[in-house]
Amino acid sequence: MVAGKDDAATALIHHGYTPPGGFAAVQPPVHKASTVIFANTQALHARQWKDKTGYTYGLHGTPTTFTLEERIATLEGGLQTLLLPSGLAAIALVDMALLRAGDEVLIPDNAYGPNKELARGELARWGIAHRFYDAMAPASLAAALSPATKLVWLEAAGSVTMEFPDLPALIRLVRAHGALIALDNTWGAGIAFNAFEIEPGLGVDISVHALTKYPSGGADVMMGSATTRDEQLHLQLKATHMRMGWGVGGNDAELLLRSLPTLPLRYHAQDAVGRQLAAWWGGRPEITQVLHPALAGSPGHDAWQRLCSASAGLFSVVLDARYSAAQVHAFVDALRLFKIGYSWAGPVSLVVPYQLSAMRAWPAWTGTLVRFSVGLEAVTDLIGDCEQALSVLG
Ligand SMILES: *Cc1c(COP(=O)(O)O)cnc(C)c1O
Numbered sequence: 001m002v003a004g005k006d007d008a009a010t011a012l013i014h015h016g017y018t019p020p021g022g023f024a025a026v027q028p029p030v031h032k033a034s035t036v037i038f039a040n041t042q043a044l045h046a047r048q049w050k051d052k053t054g055y056t057y058g059l060h061g062t063p064t065t066f067t068l069e070e071r072i073a074t075l076e077g078g079l080q081t082l083l084l085p086s087g088l089a090a091i092a093l094v095d096m097a098l099l100r101a102g103d104e105v106l107i108p109d110n111a112y113g114p115n116k117e118l119a120r121g122e123l124a125r126w127g128i129a130h131r132f133y134d135a136m137a138p139a140s141l142a143a144a145l146s147p148a149t150k151l152v153w154l155e156a157a158g159s160v161t162m163e164f165p166d167l168p169a170l171i172r173l174v175r176a177h178g179a180l181i182a183l184d185n186t187w188g189a190g191i192a193f194n195a196f197e198i199e200p201g202l203g204v205d206i207s208v209h210a211l212t213k214y215p216s217g218g219a220d221v222m223m224g225s226a227t228t229r230d231e232q233l234h235l236q237l238k239a240t241h242m243r244m245g246w247g248v249g250g251n252d253a254e255l256l257l258r259s260l261p262t263l264p265l266r267y268h269a270q271d272a273v274g275r276q277l278a279a280w281w282g283g284r285p286e287i288t289q290v291l292h293p294a295l296a297g298s299p300g301h302d303a304w305q306r307l308c309s310a311s312a313g314l315f316s317v318v319l320d321a322r323y324s325a326a327q328v329h330a331f332v333d334a335l336r337l338f339k340i341g342y343s344w345a346g347p348v349s350l351v352v353p354y355q356l357s358a359m360r361a362w363p364a365w366t367g368t369l370v371r372f373s374v375g376l377e378a379v380t381d382l383i384g385d386c387e388q389a390l391s392v393l394g
């Protein structure tokens with residue numbers, strides 16, 4: 001199946017898994033191991049830890065993690081998936097597997113912050129250059145591409161500022177250049193659009209997903225994935241994955257397998273509440289802009305409308321410049337249902353204030369932004385919470 005379609009739920013629930021004879025539970029069992037036992041020395045020597053084709057050692061895969069890998073590949077519309085201990089580790093895997101000294105990687109200015117920090121830190125130290133581009137201006141990407149460019153990151157929607165880029169335009173530019181394309185697909189989660197088929201015959205090479213967010217849905221598991229459709233590229237990622245020892249535990253994999261069947265329901269439920277809440281904020285006099293790609297007037301709304309069938313339950317508002325950062329922080333502190341904390345897609349609604357001038361080169365943002373992630377509470381309660389907290393702004 002391909003992702004971004006209404007049948008995602010059915011495909012995730014009715015997924016190939018053969019239970020042991022005579023036992024047919026709904027969920028697959030949890031296999032946990034460091035040691036995997038071999039029948040004899042011949043079996044020990046015949047099995048290669050380097051290719052994951054069989055079970056050799058807990059770090060390199062169990063029936064539980066292999067099943068989860070297959071389901072994430074299904075969700076994303078890819079063919080192969082590797083699991084990592086966090087979404088950030090999945091980003092690091094792609095950089096480490098595909099780049100060498102002298103190469104350059106291009107990253108959107110509005111990318112997930114730690115992706116940029118990795119480029120500024122380890123990649124720079126290893127002689128790998130980076131450049132940030134404005135994802136909302138394809139000309140900015142065109143100008144940044146050079147013979148040294150080997151990898152281009154995409155992210156849709158952008159982190160915190162939520163701009164939705166014209167992904168096909170960006171992908172065509174990189175394809176003409178010949179570099180590889182990796183997408184941070186955490187926001188779309190395999191539901192909003194199909195990363196490998198954004199338009200017929202046009203997609204990314206690698207989709208990275210912070211499974212910590214929607215696939216978990218519980219705010220209690222850290223995990224990431226890197227999904228591909230090309231066998232050679234998968235093997236390249238897998239070699240680095242195995243040499244780095246980035247395995248995941250059976251209990252964490254179990255929690256993901258438990259949550260996946262409800263992912264489409266949760267995604268659409270949080271989408272609906274996010275849009276209602278964002279629309280409510282749009283009528284408030286305290287703000288100058290709501291940043292939500294599904295709302296007309298938000299940056300990239302046209303591209304979102306053309307490419308997406310849904311939206312994550314995330315949005316930001318830019319407070320009017322007449323309010324100081326301290327006043328905005330007092331508003332955030334006054335919220336009761338929205339808890340202050342990073343991440344999203346869990347049951348509890350979350351909020352984080354950001355000072356935009358410190359984060360972005362384009363455009364020249366001013367004022368304080370507040371990013372909301374809706375949980376699973378009733379929308380009337382969430383609106384009521386925002387309303388009571390706004391009273392501190394006077
Ligand atoms: C959370 C997040 C990550 C990192 O995932 P972790 O599992 O928290 O390391 C990467 N990209 C995006 C867009 C995210 O929201």
